[in-house]
Structures are given as structure tokens and as C-alpha cells.
Amino acid sequence: MIGYDNMNDLQTIVDQVSEQLGSDAFGIWFLLGAVLVFFMQCGFAMVETGFTRAKNAGNIIMKNLMDFCIGTAVFMPLGFGLIYGKDIGGFIGTPTFKMFTDWSNFDYSAFFFNLVFCATTATIVSGAMAERTKFISYCVYSGVISLVIYPIEAHWAWGGGWLTVERFGGVVFHDFAGSALIHMVGGLSALIGAAILGPRLGKYKRDKDGKVIQVNAFPGHSLTLGALGVFILWFAWYGFNGAAATTVSQLSSILVTTTIAPAIATLVCMIFTWVKYGKPDVSMCLNASLAGLVAITAPCDIVDALGATIIGAVAGVLVVFGVWFVDNKLHVDDPVGAVAVHGCNGLWGALACGLFDTENGVFYGGGFGQLAYQAVGVGAILLWTGVTITITFFIIKAIFGLRASREEEIKGLDVCEHGLPSAYADFVFAHETIEYDEAEIAGLEDLDTAVPVKDFAVDKENKLTKVVAVFKEERLGDFIAAMEGINVTGVTVTNVQGCGTQKGQTHYYRGAKITPKLLPKVKAEIVVSKVPVKTVVNTARKALYTGSIGDGKIFIYDVEDVIKVRTGAVGYDALQDEE
Secondary structure, three states: OOOOOOHHHHHHHHHHHHHHHHHHHHHHHHHHHHHHHHHHHHHHHHHHHHOOOHHHHHHHHHHHHHHHHHHHHHHHHHHHHHHHOOEEOOOEEOOOOHHHHOHHHOOHHHHHHHHHHHHHHHHHHHHHOOOOEOHHHHHHHHHHHHHHHHHHHHHHHHOOOHHHOOEOOOEOOOOOOOHHHHHHHHHHHHHHHHHHHOOOOOOEEEOOOOOEEEEOOOOOOOHHHHHHHHHHHHHHHHHHHHOOOOOHHHHHHHHHHHHHHHHHHHHHHHHHHHHHHOOOOHHHHHHHHHHHHHHHHOOOOOOOHHHHHHHHHHHHHHHHHHHHHHHHOOOOOOOOOHHHHHHHHHHHHHHHHHHHOOOOOHHHOOOOHHHHHHHHHHHHHHHHHHHHHHHHHHHHHHHOOOEOOHHHHHHOHHHHHHOOOOOOOOOOOOOOOOOOOHHHHOOOOOHHHHOOOOOOOOOOOOOOEEEEEEEOHHHHHHHHHHHHHOOOOOOEEEEEEEOOOOOOOOEEEOOEEEOOOOEEEEEEEEEEOOOOHHHHHHHHHHHHOOOOOOOEEEEEEEOOOOEOOOOOOEHHHHOOOOO
């Protein structure tokens, strides 16, 4: 084991190891980093799937699969050459077919590395246009992004184009891993696409003049999947930012800044949403982690810990503001927050290079040259992307149609676009079972006087009565246990949706109010004869009562007869358990 006495000795060892490893080792790391970037496709798929509704999960998985496959098909003959081909006027590279004509001398590493980055640009757009885009239209615009939009602007900064020329006192445009070239491009494309496409049905409530008077939240069906996607993306981002490092020292610095920024962004977002909405917003904090990663992508190699901290802190607030602004001011429906995460923070990350570069940044005495060049580069990239993607979307709209039909959107794209009845076939949601605790209702209004119950007396021998209770899902365990306690074992349970006149309490999801017209409930049905109805009702109320709005209701019906299928027993006898 190598020992060291102080940090200077450690740095010396790091430099020696870096020198000994040489170019081959970093060539291997370069490719491993590219493999991690490919793994980000999985992360994006999980985030988008989790943040949207279950009826579109299969469609989203298919899109995230195909954007890489389509991207590969178009990047091979044209896209790669547009980035790294012989420069033409600083604007575009010359298309090359070398991978088909001179395979033995082809630069495999550069091709694979740029291919996985290209696929990332295309997949960002998918989330903002989710749940209502025709699959064929998605395939077309994904191909166009990989074919010409990304390759040309990437050539400007990474392929020897005009942004690599020294200006403003000897600086060049800096975007180490793609805050602007990848994420901002994807975010702007997502904004334009979602705006042209229009919001999901029911997203915005409008008055008779068409003015938006209410923004409705559509919570994602699985925050667990969304969180898994974020953790996958964070892990793979170490390859995204660090793959191009050429020394151990540089790689170590990049890994640290790539950790600090998202961590601080998430912390700031948690505090901000806690103060603003009364609760820390889970999905927004997941977005904040990604926002911090996007923001640090461009300056990851040129900032120190303080710079990374400030960049992350701004990203944590910017993502919340971005989601709110897109939703409430622009009225553009972005289910996953792609515009705020990638568009806003891609722009911020690119400009942050001019502020926090330890050599040329404004806050480090480097003057405004770097910041000016960053602004020029960002402006040019936005203009190129905005014009080309807008033309693309309108052409697609004219030829194929961009949006799925109203019926398809209501049914879900899984069944309509792919013939998939559900991405969760045979999946049954489990109810949380909570043991009944007398202390839970301690101090509340007396149960007997809170809601008086009519005394239902049995007026004839062996009378059959059906008791139906509709209540909160989380009380199911208490209800079943309470019924067993009075020897009622025959219970039929159904998942239903319903509400009373109060429409449920208002909550927030990603800054938008959730005021659902229908709330998830459980309906339990019991037929009794021997056990008094009053006993069943009072026992049920005791198990279900919390004192809160929405505790549920109990309905009582007369039953004409009961027949047991196997034995043919009728009436009272049909309800009895056999020994």
C-alpha cells in the first residue's frame, strides 16, 4: 500500500500514476465513460416513465429504445462526418463514409463516444412531449436531431468549427461535456415541440375567453421508477463529464465538482419547496439533482469547489422557477420538467463558465472575455436549434400529424400505438396494512355524537342485509381486522374512485395544485344475517374513523336471497362457513 505524509505527497503520487498509466489507460477510460453515457438511456427511460401515467409506460420505453437505434442508423452515414469531417467555413464538417470504405483506419473511439452523446440530445425531447405524441412523428424528429441538428452545432465547438477560434482576448468557447451543446439543445427542442403539440387533455382549465384559470397537476404513476432513473443518471454522469479527462488529477477534480453541484442543488431545492409549499417536494428534488448535473457539465473541469457549490445552488432554485414559469406563464405542458432541467440549466451551466472559470472567470479576475464568448456561443446555438427544430416539427405536423387523437390520448398510447393493453399486466397494487390503534383517535370528538347512526334492528328471523363501506385505502387492514373480530369473514373488496362534495384536500405536485375530482378509495361489501347490522356498522366506523374529511360512507341494503354455488345452500345457511 502506498503511504503519504501530506496532500502534496498525495498529489505527487497521483501525477506519477497518471504519467505511468499513459494514453492507453485513458483511452480505455474514455470508452468506459462512453459506455456509462449509453447507460444514461436507461436512466432517462425510468425518469420519464415514472413521472408520467402508467397507460403510456410502454410507449415511453419504446421511444427511449428507438431514439438510440434511430440515432445510430443516421449518425453512421452523415452525423459523425458533420461533426469531425473536414471543416467548411467553420460551420460544418464534410460528410465522410470512411467507416464503410476504410474500416481498419477508422476512429472507432471518437465515433462511439459522439454517438452516445448524440442519443442523449434526442432523448431529452421525449419527456416534454410525452403522453400525446404520435410514435411515428417521434421517430422522425428524433432522427433529424441526430442527423443534422446536433452534429452541426457540435462541430462548431468540438469539431474545429468557428467557436474554437480564439477571441475576446485569447479565449475560446468552453463546454467541456455539453451543458449547451447537448442539454440546452434538447431543452429548447423540448420547449418548442411541447408548445406546438399542445398540453395534455385536462392539463389547463380555461374560461370562456380561452384564458387559463387553473393549472392541474398530473402526478407520475411511480416516483420509485423516477428515483431509480435519477440515481442511474447521477452514476452515469461521472462518465458523461469525466470520460474526456486526460490525467488522474483532472479526472479527480471533475468527479468532485460533478458530485458537489447536484448535491447542493437538491439540498437547496428541498429547502425552497419546503418553505414555499409547506412540504419538501419529492419529484422536484429529483429534478434538482439532474439540474445540478446539467449545470456543472460545461464547467466541470475549470471550476473549484466554491464555484461548483454556487452553480449547484442556483440550479436548485432555477429548476423550481423553470417548472413554474413553463407551466403557469408559458402554459406549455412538460410532464417531466425537461425544459427546466435541461434547457434552463444547460444555459446556466454554459454561462457559468464565464463566471467561475478559475483562470478566465469574472469572479476570479479574468475579465468579461470568457463570459462574452459564452454568451455569443449560447446565442448562436439557440438560434440554430430554434429555427431548425421548428421547421422540422411543422413539416412533421403537415405530413404525419404530430399529436395523437383525443381517443388515443384518453385510452393511452400503449394500447393505441403498440397494441399493448398495459405495461403492467397482472400487476395488482397492494394495500398498506396499519394495525388499529386506539390512540389514533384520542382527543377527537366523541365517536357516538360526531356522526349519529340510526339503530337498524333486525325485524325478522334470519333477515339478510348487505353492508357496503367506501373508505380510504390505508384503512383496509384495520377494517378487515375489525370485521374478523366480530366473526364476519366474508368480505369482497374492490378498488374504486370517488369523492364527496368537498372534492378532497388540496395538495401540491411540482408546484401545481392537485384538486382531483375522484380520489382512490376501497369498497368493501359484506352480507350478514346472524351478526347484528348495528354491530357491523359501529365496528366499521370505529375502524375507519380518523376525524378527517374523506373517512368514507357506509350503505345498507336489504338482500332478497343468497345462494352458495358449490352446495346450493340458500339464505342464512349459504352465509355459514363449513367445518
